[in-house]
Amino acid sequence: MAVELSSILHGGFAHPLSRKWQAERQLTKEMLMYPLFITDCPDEETLVSSLPGQYRRGINKLVPFLTSLVERGLKSVILFGVPLAPTAKDPVGSQSCAPHGPVIQGIQTLKSAFPGLFIACDVCLCEYTSHGHCGVIRPDGRLDNALSVQRIKETAIGYAIAGADCVAPSDMNDGRIRAIKEGLREVGLENKVLLMSYAAKFAGNLYGPFRDAAGSAPSFGDRKCYQLPPSGKGLARRAILRDLNEGADVIMVKPASAYLDVIADAKELARNVPIAAYQVSGEYAMIHAAAKAGVFDLKAMAMETFEGILRAGATIVISYFTEQVLLEGWLDN
């Protein structure tokens, strides 16, 4: 029996070009944001063994490393400070926005070398607290929300004053988006600095290589009381709406691949702001490990994950693959 005419689909994607037309949006260089780990040892360049091909770098190594990437179309980076000095950590993370600290130094170095590069800064305290948690801890072990938000706000404003284009709080303390937005207004930077919220950030198993790189593993307990439970679809929707109402300019979902439904929810709930997805260290390391084991081709799989992330609704992709995408011309065809 003849197939119904409306059942004939193959003609619509028989050619490589007509297959490309099926995408609602294509990955561009403008969508990619590259994470950088910056230490307080100026000449350091250390491979992070659990994050294949990725390094922690001191301030003197940043410009030589990034020059070829900027030439190949790198548009934006997100900075993570990795203080290694023994004096850099205390219970309240007081060094998080120190003028000589790695993030402020990084902003100033990159802005003068690459004036057009968009510089986002992760804002958190866990790299700077002696206990490794993302805020100030009360005597009973819980986060002190008010004190934590105050420190997060101070940190974000310090980065903004130093010249960051974007501050991105990842601490998950309640109310920090409003506090930062008000802080930006207090210093007259609310019309210049973008506020990207890690709105739907889930606690889970994919952050191990990042903690190796950033030295930010908590010394006791875990982050399950402030990062979202992986099953928490409703909680994620509430967090997205809350951060949007508090003034977020971009809503981020993290991790990406196991949370594509949350990216789609973010796209639906926060339709008037761009959605970012953070393809985290564990996702990157997993793709590398499986490719090495012969399960699939590295580039083909990485590009498939990007297609999924874009299809779900994100238009900003924070990924460790950015370096390879640009240097190997994965988007040139």
Ligand SMILES: [Zn+2]
């Ligand atoms: Zn943190």
